[in-house]
Amino acid sequence: MAQQAYMTETDNGGSGPEHRGTRLRRLLDRLAGSWRGDPRIWRRGLVVAACAVLLALVMVLHSRIPNTIGNLGSLTETFLPWLGLLVPVLLVLALVRRSATALIAVVLPSVVWLNLFGGQLSDKTATGGDLTVVTHNVNADNPDPAGTARDVADSGADVLALEELTPAAVPTYEKALAPTYRYHSVQGTVGVWSKYPLSGVRDVDLDMGWTRAMRATVTAPSGQVAVYVAHLPSVRVKMEAGFTARQRDRSADYLGEAIAHEPLRNVVLLGDLNGTMNDRALNAVTSQMRSTQGAAGNGFGFSWPASFPMARIDQIMVRGLKPESSWTLPQTGSDHLPVAARVRVTTSDS
Known part of the structure; x- marks a missing residue:
């Protein structure tokens, strides 16, 4: 009886799938008829x-x-x-x-x-890889640097890059990250923390008058990797001047030149570039490296602003290395999201 009642309701204008399909066809027919x-x-x-x-x-x-x-x-x-x-x-x-x-x-x-x-x-992520890297602009006004340090350390990163470090906050990050990372170096407002030995550490000139970029060699079990950490100058949108980015553009050229002269085969760039891969002003960098998000990510991987990400200005780019996966991490006390990637260290025979 229940089955018979259901069939009767559907036949008399109920809400069964066949009836819904009929109503849609009638609606389309009326729409087409009004146009014909x-x-x-x-x-x-x-x-x-x-x-x-x-x-x-x-x-x-x-x-x-x-x-x-x-x-x-x-x-x-x-x-x-x-x-x-x-x-x-x-x-x-x-x-x-x-x-x-x-x-x-x-x-x-x-x-x-x-x-x-x-x-x-489409989802381009894959399993595998032998080095996990993370970069995060921690925000100079971060109210909880210790909590942010714990969050990024919990990501499982082998190499961690931090930008917008302040002299007052550096000891907090060093103390919080010491149990996970044996090796680290801070140059100006950027720093790198690593589970593997660091060598060849030096600052990279961005023509800014103070240090916002650095370079180090990470000797991982799978091979040596040149790690660059950079925080390019900020850009602003002003009514009277438009998109002010001249200093960033000039610094990008300096960074691109430094990477072009890097002798190691495997190179990774971690940092806040204040620009996307589509921005032609970063061509000095993007023309010789590829984004891990574009090669092995799922979605756009927007990283800024953290409350409602609209652009991926925090980048992980590689040369020589093979991206296997790329993703963003949960929000911390910063106005940027951390971004992460898993890469495979290649050799000349790969």
Whole structure:
């Protein structure tokens, strides 16, 4: 009896799967019917269509947007993935306007965005690797440096890089990290902690007047790795000046030159670069290294701001090493998220 009652309810307009499918088909049929025979569907929505084409052109030609006016090109490239949010907005507007022209035009930015960032939507992580590295801008105003140190140490990192260290907070980090990391070095406002011996430690000149980058050799069981830790100058968005990043851009060139002259085969760069891999201003670095997130991550791996990450400005980049996995760690007392990666040390025969 219960089964018969259910079948009767479904047949008489209930909520069964078949009925829901029928209602959807009827809705689509009514929508199509309202469009058929209306010649205006090709003339309406031309503004929406033009916006869709413009959006596609911005994404395709982002490298051609000049930096001469407020570094507009770099600003666009910093938040380039977020332009994809405009696609569903344009789609809704095209449907509201009942414009076939606009609907066809919206396909263009959709395809462009998927071509640029579709690969980020897949999980590229793999098992394996023999060295775990973590970088974290700990924030000079961090209210709990000891807690932040414990959080990043619990990540299991073999090599840990910290940026934005203050003289007052350094002893706290050293004390909290000492049980996990036998070797460490602090140069200016950056430091590296390692479970394996360090050698060849020196600061790296970023043409800033004080030390915000360093280099060290980590002798891991799988081989030697040159580790660079860097904190490039901050950028600001100002109404009168636009995206102010001249000092960062110059420091990126200095950092890129230092890495280009690195004699070791296996190199890892850890740090807050205040820029994304899409930003052409970091080309001196990004042209010779690859991002672990892009090669072995799952998603975009945004790291800043920690409360609502919108951009990946904290980077782990490698040369020679093979990325196996990349991820972000939970929020600490900083305004940045820590980022981590597992890499495989390669040899000339690999």
